[in-house]
Amino acid sequence: MAKISGSKGWLSEYLEYRKDLFLSFFKESAEDTHPEQSLYRLLQPKGLLYGHPVVDDEDEMLAEGVTEVDKLKLLMAESLINGALVFHQKDIDTDKAFSDVIMKTVHSIGDFYNNVYPELSVSANSVFRKKKSPLEIAEKILEKRVVSTSKDKTDFWVNFFNNTLLFLDIYFFGQWMHTGADKAVAEFFRDEKETLRFSVVKVFAAAAHANGTIEEQEKRLFEYFLGSSRLSDTQQKQAKKIFQDGAEIADIYLPVQNSWILKKYFLELAILTVWADRKLEESEKVFLSNFNKSLGFFEDDLENSLLAVEGFVLENWSNLENLQGEKDYDDVSQEYLDKIQSMADKNARKLAKEMQAQSRLNQLMRKSANEDLSKAEEQELRDGIMKVLRSVPTFVIIGLPGTFLTLPMLLKILPGSQPPK
Numbered sequence: 174m175a176k177i178s179g180s181k182g183w184l185s186e187y188l189e190y191r192k193d194l195f196l197s198f199f200k201e202s203a204e205d206t207h208p209e210q211s212l213y214r215l216l217q218p219k220g221l222l223y224g225h226p227v228v229d230d231e232d233e234m235l236a237e238g239v240t241e242v243d244k245l246k247l248l249m250a251e252s253l254i255n256g257a258l259v260f261h262q263k264d265i266d267t268d269k270a271f272s273d274v275i276m277k278t279v280h281s282i283g284d285f286y287n288n289v290y291p292e293l294s295v296s297a298n299s300v301f302r303k304k305k306s307p308l309e310i311a312e313k314i315l316e317k318r319v320v321s322t323s324k325d326k327t328d329f330w331v332n333f334f335n336n337t338l339l340f341l342d343i344y345f346f347g348q349w350m351h352t353g354a355d356k357a358v359a360e361f362f363r364d365e366k367e368t369l370r371f372s373v374v375k376v377f378a379a380a381a382h383a384n385g386t387i388e389e390q391e392k393r394l395f396e397y398f399l400g401s402s403r404l405s406d407t408q409q410k411q412a413k414k415i416f417q418d419g420a421e422i423a424d425i426y427l428p429v430q431n432s433w434i435l436k437k438y439f440l441e442l443a444i445l446t447v448w449a450d451r452k453l454e455e456s457e458k459v460f461l462s463n464f465n466k467s468l469g470f471f472e473d474d475l476e477n478s479l480l481a482v483e484g485f486v487l488e489n490w491s492n493l494e495n496l497q498g499e500k501d502y503d504d505v506s507q508e509y510l511d512k513i514q515s516m517a518d519k520n521a522r523k524l525a526k527e528m529q530a531q532s533r534l535n536q537l538m539r540k541s542a543n544e545d546l547s548k549a550e551e552q553e554l555r556d557g558i559m560k561v562l563r564s565v566p567t568f569v570i571i572g573l574p575g576t577f578l579t580l581p582m583l584l585k586i587l588p589g590s591q592p593p594k
Contacts, residue, residue, distance in 0.1 A: 184312045187250060188275065196271065199258050208259040209434040210570055212347065215255050217481055218572050219248060220489065221340050222438055223445055246319045249339065250311075254278050256343045260351040278350060283310035285349050286318070288359035289366060290342075293317045318342065340438055341369060367405075368426055369435075374399070374412045375425045376439050376464075380446035382419040383460035422467045436468045437478060444482045473567075480516070481571040483509045488574035506577070513573075514586050520565045521588040527561045528587070534558070538584070551580055558583040 202211035216222055257278040258265075265271050287294040295313040297305050305313075318339075345362050352358055377395065395416050399409055427439055443464055447457040465475040487506055517524060528534065534557040537550055546554065559575065562568050562583070578586075 181309065181312070184250060184279065184308050184315070187247060188279065191251060195254060195258065195275065198255050199265070199271065202259045205259075207433065208347075209432065211259040212256055212343075213434050213437055214570060214572060215259075216252060216340065216343065217441075218485065218488070219252070220485060221248070221252060221343065222441055223337060223482070223485060242316075242319050246315050249315055249319060249342070252343045253282060253346050256347040257281075257350040260347050279311050280307035281350060282346070283307055283314055285346050286314045289345060289349070289362045290318070291363075337442065338370060338373065341366060344432075344434065344438075367408075371408050371412065372426050372439070373442060374408075375415060375420045376443050377446050378412070378416040379420040379422060379425065379464070380443045380457075380460065381416070383447055383457045384454045385456060422464055427468065436470065437474075440465060440468055440470065440475070441478050441482055444478055448482065476512070477567050477571055480509070480512055480567070483512070484571065484574040484577070487577045490577075510582060510586070516565065516567055517562065517586050517588055523564060524561060524588055527564045531557060531561065534561070541584075555580045555583060558587055561587070 198211075198215065202208070202214075205211045205214070213222075254275060258274060261274050265274055283295065283297075293314055295305075295310050295317070297310060345366060349358065349362065381395065399412060425439075427436065440461075443461060447453060447461065461475060462472075465472070465478075468474075483505065487502075487509055490502055534554065537546065537554040537557070540546060540550070541554065558580075559573060559578070562573060
């Protein structure tokens with residue numbers, strides 16, 4: 174498999190390379206209760222909700238020499254395609270139907286961006302009047318979209334504000350594929366896109382005011398956000414005034430009546446914003462609780478989102494140097510483990526039932542109490558415990574940080590288990 178490059182044809186090569194992974198995700202998503210839960214489960218671990226996309230550097234297609242822009246370009250292509258697939262469960266019942274939806278999705282990328290993001294439009298004709306294929310158009314548009322977000326790659330918060338709006342691309346594209354595209358739909362999405370971008374700024378302003386003090390760091394973060402939000406001049410003036418004066422939750426437009434994932438997106442942006450200084454003050458907890466209620470969520474939803482954000486940060490700690498400060502890794506990880514432990518304890522009966530059905534896992538756990546396991550056995554036990562934990566609905570939706578959670582940690586978390594020697 175050749176590595177990806179900026180040359181023509183990379184998207185076609187990528188589609189062939191990722192074919193089995195697309196199919197695997199599609200089959201898994203059929204078990205979710207709603208397509209938006211599938212989309213969240215796909216995007217949350219990859220960091221696209223948080224403006225810090227994470228790709229697997231060990232991936233063969235991301236070999237040495239591939240730039241960060243190329244990695245983000247692949248992740249956007251993968252997310253757009255998978256995001257469209259989850260809304261076509263009822264339409265796909267054969268291998269051909271699956272392939273047809275993949276190609277229809279890729280062909281629609283150009284139409285979507287040309288209509289909803291006209292500033293990124295790509296002509297269907299080349300310099301020599303030769304007609305570009307839909308694949309070529311999609312390649313060019315994805316390259317333009319990703320380059321427009323690429324700035325300082327060394328700062329988590331710069332990336333957060335430059336890239337977090339990429340999620341709206343993926344969300345609207347899934348809706349575009351689901352509803353069908355026409356002039357009226359395109360106009361609606363253009364208007365909704367601008368409104369939601371402004372809502373993100375309001376969420377940030379409200380969260381920054383949560384503790385009653387606007388720090389110098391928060392002022393800089395707000396400027397970063399304005400620079401990447403593509404708001405109109407009028408909206409920028411409004412946003413600056415809101416940031417100075419503060420914003421009431423009731424003043425933030427949120428389409429809460431019809432989109433679970435959009436509500437999660439705004440809630441978790443608020444969590445990350447108040448968490449910028451690595452500590453959560455009581456006033457900020459009150460703000461998050463009130464914001465959570467305004468979104469129509471329950472207390473468990475806030476708890477789950479806090480777990481999701483903290484799990485993502487811990488899983489990617491080495492890449493998020495600017496989050497390492499007043500609160501070091503040990504403190505953050507212990508708080509997170511306490512929350513996971515509490516969730517496991519609440520579901521102890523269900524987890525015990527799952528473990529009873531796993532004779533091989535029980536055998537390995539008994540063995541670990543008396544002797545050292547081989548590397549292969551440790552990995553088998555670790556994978557098995559992760560699978561058991563995922564029987565808890567919360568851990569299905571938010572996922573679990575697979576690299577962070579070591580075998581000793583998992584054995585402590587699982588009710589009734591003992592860590593190996």
